[in-house]
Amino acid sequence: MSWVPSPVNAQSSPQTPVTLVLEVRVNGVRSPLLWEFVQLPDGALAATAERLQGLGLKVPPARPPADLVRLDDLPGITYRYIEAAQAVEIDATDAAVVPMVLDAESLPGKSTWTKLRATPARCSTTAYTPISARIARRRRNMTCAS
Incomplete structure (x- = not known):
């Protein structure tokens, strides 16, 4: 063999x-x-x-x-x-190495980040929130705990 x-x-x-x-x-x-x-x-x-x-x-x-x-x-x-x-x-x-570029502008479905200031009568904090139609609707209906 x-x-x-x-x-x-x-x-x-x-x-x-x-x-x-x-x-x-x-x-x-x-x-x-x-x-x-x-x-x-x-x-x-x-x-x-x-x-x-x-x-x-x-x-x-x-x-x-x-x-x-x-x-x-x-x-x-x-x-x-x-x-x-x-x-x-x-x-x-x-x-x-190839640097990794993080760029929110190039992402699909990007959202714009803005600083929202709550009025003293409603809330006492400042929130950073992405603006979109859904969040804008929630914000209009939002109430803050006293």
């Missing part, structure tokens, strides 16, 4: 890249998703530009989304592959 390598043994050949599905932590924050990486023959990890951008990492411009990008090639990035846990911990400098 001859020995036939299993698919795992065949994939782990030193000449063949291995696809890995890993838990990812970026700067200590665990992603709720599992991410696909490729372990290259030299042991380095790579992922598509699109996936790295999805993790919030800056990828050099003009890279097609499907191109594999080595984590080693990203400036400001260090990583550690933990084989036993099937995880990768990525440490990124501020310059290596």
Whole structure:
């Protein structure tokens, strides 16, 4: 009987890249998703530009989304592959991550925040409330406890 390598043994050949599905932590924050990486023959990890951008990492411009990008090639990035846990911990400098922009103006169904001053006869507090038709109706019908 001859020995036939299993698919795992065949994939782990030193000449063949291995696809890995890993838990990812970026700067200590665990992603709720599992991410696909490729372990290259030299042991380095790579992922598509699109996936790295999805993790919030800056990828050099003009890279097609499907191109594999080595984590080693990203400036400001260090990583550690933990084989036993099937995880990768990525440490990124501020310059290596895409800043998250929080802008209420770009959200669908945005509301305008205004400061409402209650009259002394009705209430004695100042409220910060989003104005919408529903809240405006409630405010007209609102009574304050004395």
